[in-house]
Amino acid sequence: MDITQPKYHNSSNKAFYYATWEWTTWDDLLHPLVNGNKARKLDGLLPLVEDHSVTDVVTCGGCQSAHAAAVAVSCAERGLKSHLLLRGEQPEILTGYNLISTLYGNVKYVPRSLYAKREEMLTRHADLVAGNSGSVVWFNDLLETSFTTQTSGKPNLVQIDAHMNADSHPRKVAIINEGAADAVSLLGMIRLVQYLSQNHLFGKERTLKIVVDAGTGTTAVGLGLGALCLGLSWEVTGVMLADTVDGYRKKEKCLISDFKHCTAFHHIDHVLKGMDGGIVHWVERGHPRKFGNVLKGEVEACQQIAQQTGILVDPIYTLAAWELATLLSQEEAKGGAKVVMLHTGGTLGMFGLAQRYKSYFHAVKDGLLV
16 A cells, blocks of 8 residues: 655754655555565566466576565565575675575575576576476566466466465466566556556546656666557656666667557657657766665665655665655745655665765764764
C-alpha cells in the first residue's frame, strides 16, 4: 500500500530547504524487504513466473543490490529458488541487502571481468541450474508467450507439484535482467500510475512533475508510458545515475520497442505520436560521479533530511531525486505544476555504505555525523 501525503513545512531554519515541495509518495513502504520500485517491477514479473511453471529464477546485481534481494525474498515467498550473481568479492561482514540476499537466495560472487558480459554470464549460470533435462527462458519471452497463448485461469498444477517434489521434475529457469530492466517490468509501473491517478490521491486532472532517480531507467520509462496511456498531464523527470543522456534515451527506445513487440500493443504508436524527444526528461544528477561512489557531505545531508522530515534517503539513489525535486519546487511559479518525488526505496543500502565508507559514519556528536 502506498502512503501518499502532502508535505507543508514552516521553518526559519535555512537547512530546512530540503523539504519544500508539496508531495512525497512513500512507495518504499510496500514491504519490509521488497520496497519501492523493486516491488513495482516485480509486480509485472511475478505473475508470469506463476503462470509458466517456473521453478528457478536467475538474476544479477551489485554486492548491495536491492533488486537481487527483492527477487530472493519474493521467490522464497512463492516457493521458488533464486540464484543471485553478485559483482565482486564477498564482504568480510554481510550487511544490508547483501545479507538479505544470502538469507533468502543462493548467492554466487562473480569477478568483475566476467560480470561485464552480463548476458553471457546469466545464460551460462542458468544453463547450469537447468541441467540436462531443464529449460531456460528470458522474461521478455515469457511475456510474449503470455499474449499469444490462451490461459485457462486455473491453478498451475504442474508448478504446485514441482514445488512438492522438485527433484522429480525438470527445472524451468527464468532469467531476469540486472535491475529488472525488462519490458515486462513496465506493466508494474503502469499499474502504479493507474493507482496514483485515483481521485482520492493525485487524480487525473492535476498537472504534476514526477521526479525519480534512474538506475537502469526502467522505472522512469514505465511512469512516463503509464501517464501517456492514461492521458495524464504528468511530466516525468529521471535523474541519471549510471549512464549518459544518449544511453538512457537508447534504453528508453529499446524498452518501448520490446514492450510493443511482447504485448502486441500496437496502439502505442498513436500514444507516442509527437513524442520525438522521448517520454522521459533525462537530467544529470546535481553532483555527477562514478556510479556507486559517495561524495563528502552526502551522508550528513541524508542524516539532516531524516531528522528534519522523517524521510530516509540514501546517497546513491534517492538523494539525487530529493535534491532535484527541491530545486524544481523553488523554481516553480506559484500555482504551477506540483512537484512529486517518487521514493524508490533502497534504504537498506545504507548498511553497505557504512561498511565501505567507514570514515563517513565514524562517530556521532551533538546529533551530527563527524
